[in-house]
Amino acid sequence: MLRGAGFTFWEAYWHMKQSDFQSDKLKSLIQELFCQHPQYIEWQGVEYPTKSIVIFEGTPDEEAVVVSVERLGNQLLDDMGNWSTREAQEIDEQIYYYLDENTFNLPDQDISEFLESEA
Numbered sequence: 060m061l062r063g064a065g066f067t068f069w070e071a072y073w074h075m076k077q078s079d080f081q082s083d084k085l086k087s088l089i090q091e092l093f094c095q096h097p098q099y100i101e102w103q104g105v106e107y108p109t110k111s112i113v114i115f116e117g118t119p120d121e122e123a124v125v126v127s128v129e130r131l132g133n134q135l136l137d138d139m140g141n142w143s144t145r146e147a148q149e150i151d152e153q154i155y156y157y158l159d160e161n162t163f164n165l166p167d168q169d170i171s172e173f174l175e176s177e178a
Contacts (some may be wrong), residue, residue, distance in 0.1 A: 107131035114174050122154055124155035132157035
């Protein structure tokens with residue numbers, strides 16, 4: 060219903076907050092409607108979320124890229140800022156950008172706009 064009504068994530072979120080009707084449950088529902096479920100990369104026994112995001116959609120520069128969270132990027136490096144292993148390098152080379160947790164959990168369109176502004 061929310062998507063069919065043409066609401067964006069932020070409009071739906073605002074209406075949810077204004078109603079204060081089970082907002083905790085509604086927030087996860089709204090995220091489910093507007094955000095993709097992450098895939099996971101396992102590194103040293105810990106799973107880190109990733110998403111595939113399309114940037115510059117509809118332009119000659121359109122590209123699907125993979126993003127993850129900063130904590131994965133930090134774990135792949137040693138104390139000197141180099142890859143800790145060859146496997147760490149292979150994982151790092153798959154990731155286009157490491158996002159903070161808050162940005163990673165934004166709607167995909169917002170992540171795309173953020174990445175485009177950083178390019």
